[in-house]
Amino acid sequence: MNSFFQWEIIGEYLPLFVEGTWMTLKAAIICVIAGTCWGLVLGVGRLAEARHGFWKYFLCYCVQWPIRFYVSFLRGTPLFVQILLIHFALMPMLINPSGGLILSGDLAREIRSHYGAFASAVLAITLNSGAYVSEIFRAGIQSIDRGQTEASRSLGMTYMATLRKVVLPQAFRRMLPPLGNNAIAIVKDSSLASAIGLAELAYAARTVSGAYARYWEPYLTISVIYWVITLLLSALVRHLEARYGKGDAR
Amino acid sequence: MSTMIKVNQLQKRFGQAHILRGIDCEIKAREVVCVIGPSGSGKSTFLRCLNGLEEVSDGEVFIEGVKLNDPKVDLNALRAGLGMVFQRFNLFPHMTVLENLIMAPMQVKKMSRRDAVLVAEKLLQKVGLLEKIDAFPNQLSGGQQQRVAIARALAMEPKVMLFDEPTSALDPELVGEVLTVMKQLAEEGMTMVVVTHEMGFAREVSDRVFFIDQGVIMEEGPPQQVLGEPHHERTRDFLRKVL
Numbered sequence: 001m002n003s004f005f006q007w008e009i010i011g012e013y014l015p016l017f018v019e020g021t022w023m024t025l026k027a028a029i030i031c032v033i034a035g036t037c038w039g040l041v042l043g044v045g046r047l048a049e050a051r052h053g054f055w056k057y058f059l060c061y062c063v064q065w066p067i068r069f070y071v072s073f074l075r076g077t078p079l080f081v082q083i084l085l086i087h088f089a090l091m092p093m094l095i096n097p098s099g100g101l102i103l104s105g106d107l108a109r110e111i112r113s114h115y116g117a118f119a120s121a122v123l124a125i126t127l128n129s130g131a132y133v134s135e136i137f138r139a140g141i142q143s144i145d146r147g148q149t150e151a152s153r154s155l156g157m158t159y160m161a162t163l164r165k166v167v168l169p170q171a172f173r174r175m176l177p178p179l180g181n182n183a184i185a186i187v188k189d190s191s192l193a194s195a196i197g198l199a200e201l202a203y204a205a206r207t208v209s210g211a212y213a214r215y216w217e218p219y220l221t222i223s224v225i226y227w228v229i230t231l232l233l234s235a236l237v238r239h240l241e242a243r244y245g246k247g248d249a250r
Numbered sequence: 251m252s253t254m255i256k257v258n259q260l261q262k263r264f265g266q267a268h269i270l271r272g273i274d275c276e277i278k279a280r281e282v283v284c285v286i287g288p289s290g291s292g293k294s295t296f297l298r299c300l301n302g303l304e305e306v307s308d309g310e311v312f313i314e315g316v317k318l319n320d321p322k323v324d325l326n327a328l329r330a331g332l333g334m335v336f337q338r339f340n341l342f343p344h345m346t347v348l349e350n351l352i353m354a355p356m357q358v359k360k361m362s363r364r365d366a367v368l369v370a371e372k373l374l375q376k377v378g379l380l381e382k383i384d385a386f387p388n389q390l391s392g393g394q395q396q397r398v399a400i401a402r403a404l405a406m407e408p409k410v411m412l413f414d415e416p417t418s419a420l421d422p423e424l425v426g427e428v429l430t431v432m433k434q435l436a437e438e439g440m441t442m443v444v445v446t447h448e449m450g451f452a453r454e455v456s457d458r459v460f461f462i463d464q465g466v467i468m469e470e471g472p473p474q475q476v477l478g479e480p481h482h483e484r485t486r487d488f489l490r491k492v493l
Binding site for chain 1: 301303321326327328329330331332333334336338340341342343344353354357358399402403406
């Protein structure tokens with residue numbers, strides 16, 4: 001019973017680990033998709049240009065400046081603190097049985113008790129990764145030769161059509177590696193959500209270690225699970241790179 | 251003949267640098283104008299102002315009577331009628347030759363794919379590259395890429411073609427094939443403005459030559475006169491260096 005690694009513990013708590021893995025994957029997938037979309041919006045907003053009058057100032061003061069502030073703040077503060085802020089400060093303000101800004105009453109209580117931690121974690125990680133992804137998009141878009149945009153615009157294509165058809169498809173290839181790294185970071189950072197009680201992998205390990213006062217077994221187990229997930233993710237990114245790499249002159 | 255392009259006192263500044271210092275000219279339909287001049291003289295900037303790729307600092311540019319540097323003008327619609335060929339080709343590397351040609355007609359003119367493909371095939375035939383229709387740009391030589399770029403611009407059925415040093419990035423042995431295509435276009439009556447260092451092409455094909463220096467058109471006239479018996483000392487100087 002005193003052996004270094006007791007496999008029975010893992011066996012006994014297998015359902016907990018399986019559920020934890022599923023929760024981690026679910027949260028990570030939502031955060032990667034939502035964070036990438038949000039990051040695209042922020043990145044394009046940062047780069048948008050207008051030539052004339054009102055829109056020029058509107059973009060500068062109502063779009064670019066707030067985005068810069070947002071990105072700077074979210075990249076300059078710990079994700080852990082952001083998760084706590086959102087879960088314990090922002091969420092109670094928005095969704096509260098007594099006078100939430102978005103939802104109140106029994107429905108709010110229901111949502112808070114069932115999905116509270118999940119919603120907070122997903123929101124925090126999405127908002128955070130959006131800030132990082134926006135910089136990836138910005139760098140990717142800026143790395144595409146100006147001549148590409150000029151050629152497209154000279155054919156009468158609009159700014160948005162040029163972005164969609166010419167710039168983003170090329171930028172996307174170059175952004176795949178950093179986007180992949182970002183997805184991997186999300187998988188790992190989702191473990192921070194155990195602090196607000198989200199029943200994901202790290203939470204499962206904590207539960208097991210609490211029950212038996214054993215630490216090697218649960219934490220090594222979830223380490224291996226995280227590792228497998230991130231290895232699979234990087235294999236997927238490599239596959240995508242090979243697939244979309246064709247025709248790139250460089 | 252009707253006026254295609256009219257430019258009044260065109261000025262362009264980049265910060266402190268005053269690149270164009272008042273250009274006046276008028277280009278008629280079916281005319282071929284070659285623009286020559288030393289590097290840094292502003293000839294490429296002048297060309298890029300003609301389709302709004304560079305914002306005009308001061309003065310006026312009219313395309314068929316429509317003022318291009320008017321905030322209210324639909325620049326995209328105007329550009330659709332102005333083909334542009336770049337020094338560095340600027341083909342879209344993630345698309346095949348066919349996709350390069352049909353994108354804008356489908357997106358901008360809302361042509362059906364079928365019709366756009368027909369137009370593309372006809373144009374590729376014309377520039378002698380029909381067999382490369384499914385190739386990617388990086389599988390083509392520089393000369394072939396530039397011919398595809400010309401076909402891509404022609405696919406929008408422009409009224410004017412602007413060429414920005416179309417042969418300057420090419421190996422010498424590939425220059426001829428591109429000039430041949432351009433000559434053919436000129437013979438078909440396309441209105442063309444060509445920024446070039448190819449004096450032979452200017453002499454043979456153009457109706458008029460503009461010599462731009464220090465941001466103004468120093469001298470203009472038929473090629474025999476500007477290239478043969480230039481009035482201006484700076485033109486003579488420049489021609490001595492390039493010929």
